[in-house]
Amino acid sequence: SKTPVGFIGLGNMGSPMAKNLIKNGYPVIATDVFPECCKELQDLGAQxxxxxxxxxxxxxxxxxxxxxxPNVIEVYTGSNGILKKVKKGTLLVDSSTIDPAVAREMAVAAEKMGAVFMDAPVSGGVGAASMAKLTFMVGGLEEEFKAAEELFTCMGANVIYCGQVGTGQAAKLCNNMLLSIGMIGTAETMNLGIRLGLDPKLLAKILNMSSGRCWSSDTYNPVPGVMEGVPSANNYQGGFGTTLMAKDLGLAQNTATNTRTPIPLGSLAHQIYRVMCSRGYANKDFSSVFQFLREEEAQ
Ligand code: NAD
Structure with a gap:
């Protein structure tokens, strides 16, 4: 029989991920600061x-x-944290998107207790988490990768080893910076086209067979009515929150500052998402930048 897997943080992503571990026969031991997040898992047999x-x-x-x-620091090193009781040889995998420097700090703290830490942030939204289609970007010791990979394949379709601790986070931040730039670009382009008298569905079709095509135009179009089954079709509910995107861009900005790397468009995207957070878009999906641009124009 399989040994128990601990799961901490049963939110939008953690809950479906933990469910997939249970589906694959792993006994799950779960905790969250909001115990009500764990009810569904408990019904499925989690402790x-x-x-x-x-x-x-x-x-x-x-x-x-x-x-x-900050939540990761608390959960690992806090007064009731993992490292207070961790057993020697325990494998600790953080799939949150955090600062790569914090991932490295957690790895050092874990090593002091005889445990192994890996960063393994994911790409793919709540839908991908439910369908076990996530992509895992993994940083850590290569010799420990196998023991973790077995778990990743229960929750994801792609598992990519990136290098030493922190490199999974680096890959994730790069992806999300480009995603945010592509989303804002798609939103402003679609808005311009609509104002020039083009039908949004037709414009999306043209972009998607032309060189402007990107994930935000062909898979996650931000304009209501262009696609079904995406947050823009559902008043920007669910999906990937504007607050989380602003957080990831802040992290990308920190790493760029530390390495003296110019990211003009990444910095601008960060500012746009921060302004959105303070203008009522915090809990909407990040594709609501389309709605935000329309309102700015109307004033
Ligand atoms: P969420 O806010 O829905 O879930 C986080 C959970 O952690 C919550 O249930 C919260 O109660 C719990 N938590 C916070 N502090 C805790 C503590 N000290 N102890 C125990 N539990 C605690 O967030 P989410 O959407 O599931 O995202 C989680 C991470 O994955 C984020 O870093 C996010 O950037 C990343 N991510 C999200 C998506 C997405 O589409 N939502 C996609 C890829 C990556």
Missing amino acids: VVDSPAYVAEKADRIITMLPSS
Whole structure:
């Protein structure tokens, strides 16, 4: 029989990911600061406990899926954190999107306790998490990768080893910076076309067979009515929140500043998403930048 896997952070992403571990026959030991997040998992047979420290007492492999760097620091190094009780040889995998420098700090702290830390952020939204179609970008010791890969394949379709600890986060931040630039570009382009009298569906069709095509135009179009089954078709509910995108762009900006790398469009995208957060878009999907641009124009 399979050994228990700990899961900490049962939000939009963590909950479907943990469900896929249960589906694959792993006993799951779960915790979240909001215990109501764990109810559904408990009904599926997961053991729900009070704290990350308790998870660490019970499991040899632990996955964390938390909002951002401060939550990860708390869950690993806090007074009821994983590292208070972690067993020697435990594999710790953080799939949250956080600062690569914090991932490296967690790896050093874990090593002091005889445990192994890897960063394994994911790409693909809530839909991909439910269907076990996530892409995992993994940083850590290559010799430990196999033990983690077995778990990743239950939750994802692609698992990519990137290099030392922190490189998974680096890959993730690069992807999300480009995603945000592509989304804003798609939104402003579609808006211009509409104002020039083009039908949005027709314009999207033309872009998608031309050199302007990108994921935001052909898979996640931000204009309501162009596609079905995307947040723009559902008043920008669900999906990937504007707050989380602003967070990822802030992280990308920090890494760019530290390495003296120019990211003019990434910096601008960061500012646009920050302004959106303070103008009522915080909890909407990040494709709502289309709606934001329309409102700006109307004033
Ligand atoms: P979420 O806010 O829905 O879930 C996070 C969960 O962590 C919440 O249930 C929260 O209660 C819990 N939590 C916070 N602090 C905790 C603590 N100290 N102890 C225990 N639990 C704690 O966020 P999400 O959408 O699931 O995203 C999680 C991470 O994955 C983020 O870093 C995000 O950037 C990244 N991500 C999200 C998506 C997406 O489409 N939503 C896609 C890829 C990556």
